[in-house]
Amino acid sequence: MIVRKNAGELERMRRAGLLVWKILQELAGMVGEGVTTQDLEAAAERMMKDAGAKPAFKNYYVPAAGSRYPFVLCTSVNEEIVHGMPSAKRKLKPGDIVSIDTGVQIDGFFGDSAITVPVGEVNEQVKRLLRVTEESLDMAIGQARVGHRLFDICGTVQQHVESNGFSVVREYVGHGIGTKLHEEPQVPNYVDRKNENPRLKEGMVLAIEPMVNLGRPETAVKPDRWTAVAKDGSYSAHFEHCVAITENGPWVLTRP
């Protein structure tokens, strides 16, 4: 069942969404040569504390990993796709890209968003990877309208990514979001006719999150059981927003 949110509930989700946006802006400004992913983690945890918000990811149980996630951020560098774990040993260097993914819970409702940030100068192909991935998210958001169907979102991401020569990850998907971090429906970044294709209705909130590999789409999980990587070692980008479907069109909760 897809839970729909009323206007008051969407306002509460908006508060969570805007805090996530603010945290990501701050972290993006910190990214640079020599900064560690643990530096980003510490800053994020501090901002959540100061705002009186609960981290959404810390202690979140993920069955596939078989344990609770220990950090407030996922920081996935270069060929890492998602669920990279912050570390004081991971110093960022020019030419890297880092996906910063985070969520908070405020007043019972979740917000969840991700950005991928270049460190110093990256090459033209990597710039294009970041641009196309973010564009695919914005184009998919434009499909989040009453009367459209889920596949309009999935297909828009896939079409934009593949027509630019990149590939969409299959094993990790977006999701509904509300009083739980992960709700129905799953929001894949590709169309598979075997999946459900519900009509989009007012009050649904979707976390749309394209994960795009520069090379082949296949993934692997590192021995830490969390970090998902591109099997061919190619760079991977990730952007995410929470979007409410309203009678006035898409409402992106995780940006002003």
Ligand code: MF3
């Ligand atoms: N942002 C991711 C998602 O939307 C990560 C959450 S999994 C966690 O599913 F374990 F890190 F919490």
Ligand code: CO
């Ligand atoms: Co998410």
